[in-house]
Amino acid sequence: MISASLIQAAEGDANPLAPNPWELLVAALGFLVLLFVVIKWIAPKFEQAYQNRVEAIEGGINQAEEAKAEAEALKAEYQKQLAESRAEASRIRDEARAEAGQIVAEAQEKAAAEASRIREQAQAQIQAERAAAAAQLKTDVGSLATDLASKIIGEALEDDARSQRVVDRFLADLDAEQQTQGAAQ
């Protein structure tokens, strides 16, 4: 080998521009084989990995956006429902208040009517009883007084007409006395 390279040196330098055809051929074939492998397997795998990643990222973003939109729709609906139920509640409250007022008024009215009815009835009853008592009293007092007077003065007052007059006058006097007493009170 040493002598070969010495000979080569003695023959003069190799021309760097002159290709070794075998080296040219091997490099070209190697390149073509590599190109074939890259086209067939390597580049598609890289492209696919890249594509998968793009889809994964975009899919994630889309999902997040969908979830966000859904949450916002739910929130809007919830708020709408809340507002509706608030309005409903205040309407019900107003109604109840009005109804309660009405009930109270009706009750008051009824109570007042009942009270006045009871009062009138009682007054009428009192009046009637009083009248009855007065009538009863009138007769009783009359006969009692007559009995008493006849017992005191004897049989002098047997004459009914005269005694009746006396009793009436007495009673009238009694009434008058009573009235003056009432006026004084």
Added chain:
Amino acid sequence: MRGPALSSLALRAAEEGGFQPPTISETHLPEIFPWMAEWGTGFGKNMLMALLAVLLIIALFSFAIRKQALVPSRTQWIAESGYAFVRNTLGRDILGEKHFRPWVPLLFTVFFFVLFNNIFGAIPFLQLPTFSHAGPAYAMAGMIWLTWVVLGFRMHGAKYLKLVTVPSGVPKYLLPLLVPLEFLSNFIIRPVTHSLRLMAVMLAGHIIVMLAGSAAEYLIVQQEGIANTGLGVLILLGSIPLYFLELVMMVLQAFVFALLTAIYIQGSIEAEAH
């Protein structure tokens, strides 16, 4: 593989009594299977590197993307970043949203094939950028040239030739001068510069590494005296920043090569605009 080259240098230096810098021939290493010479040429390290790059790229990227996880592991993330860089920076930004998709695999393959082969030049023991040899560089540029020329004719028919060679808005009397120039620059010079730019940068970097290595070896091992040894150590130290510069050039050249590929393809797709 640097062993034989360096020892041959050393031997020659010893015979001739002085430092012989390595020559371009040294970048062509002895063949691995010399018996293959019967079929025209032996199987060299350069070819091994090219095939190694093919296998490495397939293995690494297939391994990284095997799960296609939505939340990527670190390995998958790094591979995806590499793919996305080619796809978006070289593909979409240059070819445009409408046309870039079918070309992503080609750009991906071009970029990473060149990148891996270049990086080999910075890895100990491999230490040979495949494209420092003209053959592989011609092969790549040639295939890409064929791609965009065929694409141009397929998209625009015979009109493509006129679109490329006849610049618009130029006075008629200049056309006899400009049309051959345009033809030459677009169809002949473009693929040549495309391949030689890569090859020359890689070769230069490789020669610098060889030169630094052989000079350091010569000064430290072959020569006597503390001054020579010190100088050799200095050269070794100096080669460290050079190594990193080389690394930058390797990545940059892979990027430029793939970028030009994208620009040429774009030129064929939208030939009217040029």
